[in-house]
Structures are given as structure tokens and as C-alpha cells.
Amino acid sequence: MSAIADTQILLYAALSPNMNVYVDEASEGAVSPYVVIGNTTMTNDSTKNRSGEDFTVTIHVWHETSGYGAKQLLAEVKQALSSLTMDGFNLWLSNVEYMDVLTDPSGWKHGILRIRMRIQEGVN
Numbered sequence: 001m002s003a004i005a006d007t008q009i010l011l012y013a014a015l016s017p018n019m020n021v022y023v024d025e026a027s028e029g030a031v032s033p034y035v036v037i038g039n040t041t042m043t044n045d046s047t048k049n050r051s052g053e054d055f056t057v058t059i060h061v062w063h064e065t066s067g068y069g070a071k072q073l074l075a076e077v078k079q080a081l082s083s084l085t086m087d088g089f090n091l092w093l094s095n096v097e098y099m100d101v102l103t104d105p106s107g108w109k110h111g112i113l114r115i116r117m118r119i120q121e122g123v124n
Contacts, residue, residue: 004042006086007055007117011037014080019073032064032108033073045118052120056097061111062104070101070109077113084117092118 008023015021020034038058045052059077063070081093098114 004040007040007057008037010084010086011057011081014084015077019076026062032062033069034062035073035077036060045120050120050122052118055117055119057115057117059113063109067101067109070111074099074111074113081115086119088121090120090122
């Protein structure tokens, strides 16, 4: 089992209905505000009886003019991810590891959210 690619698909599906979402990097001329599903790390979380993986995912939000707007977008992302499910797996969004809003040298506001997810084979 490795759900590393499936997690990107899951996150994209959860976020894209209400946000401009890109995977890995935004396309040239992306319209503010937008979200980028960034780096994913995975470690083995298997037990004797069940296969599992522990993930961290870094999500970036970009707002052209407003730090407050970037913070609002981070809150919307967090809310959209709070009720994720994955068919055939138990999925836990265990915590937010890091959240910050910075001013990019370009002047854009850059929000960063790192979440931890645990996925185990089984019935959700």
C-alpha cells in the first residue's frame, strides 16, 4: 500500500470546488487568491495486522494584497480538510503542525499550512 499519490487527489478534490487549486506549483498568471498542494512526506505506520502510512502535506495559499485574506483562505482550507474520507481506508487528519503567513519579496502574502494525516487499510 502507498497512498501518497492518492492523498494529492483527495486533497485536490476536497479543495477545488471552492478554490483555485494547483498541485506542486501554480501556473503562470494564476489569479489571486489560490492554493498550491505542495510537498508530501510519508513514513511507514504499519502494525503487525494492518498496513498504514503517516503523511505530512504542506499547503501554500497565495493572496495578492491581503494578509488577512491569506489567513481566511488558510482557515477555509483547514475546514475543507476536516471531514476527509478515503474509500477502503481509515483516515485521520491528526493535527496542524504549522501555520504561518509571510510577505513574499514580490509583495504577495504567502500562507503555509502543514498537516499530518494517518492512513490505514481498513473500513472507514
